[in-house]
Amino acid sequence: MAYVPVPKDLTKVKTKVAFNLTKRQLICFTGGALIGVPLFFLLRGPVGSSAAAMCMMLVMLPFFMLAMYEKHGQPLEKIVGNIIRVTVIRPKQRPYKTNNFYDALERQANLDEEVYDIVHGNQKLAAPAVRKNRGKSCAAGQDQEKTVPRRQKAD
Structure with missing residues (x-):
């Protein structure tokens, strides 16, 4: 009998749209193809086929990374955003402050x-x-009349 692995956490299961790819992967691959393939045909004549193919791969690599790379459930743009926020935007030393x-x-x-x-x-x-x-209380020897009240009663 054939066994089918079923993940314990079903929230991590992503729905496949076409060609066993998710919608995010389809969009990223399409964007990479729309930029990379015309670039290959434009560069093939002046620089040669192998150099044009290398340029096409370098241009399409970020789209591939956006589609496929995921760490701890976060896509690449969130990871890069967090890295930029920590290294550039926020201060290096963040002292611990409390409201006592x-x-x-x-x-x-x-x-x-x-x-x-x-x-x-x-x-x-x-x-x-x-x-x-x-x-201090009045029993401690303090006289009430000597202290100045904070509020005066209205006449």
Whole structure:
């Protein structure tokens, strides 16, 4: 009895259109033939048949590579695009940056103090007292009346 190999992952199976070739392969081979064959006939007279055939092969080789080469499920143009992006477009050194939550809270607290100092320009001496007393309770010996409130109630 004949055995037919069936791949375990059916997503990697590509549908064949004609001549046991995929649509991508047909398009690339057609493009290569449309450029390479006329080039051969144009160069055959001036440079000879063997040199014209070599030029035709060199011109058609990128089309063949685009049609056939695939690595890790990616076609050649994606691989070349990734190589160009890594070597040319992006910087060589990419430092690891994090957004520290506590650093963000500290920046916000500094901005709040700066806004408070701007709004209450005449009470610049009282603003550090607020900073020192932040987080302390009244039971720790701090008097509520000595601290400057952040917001005043509307009259």
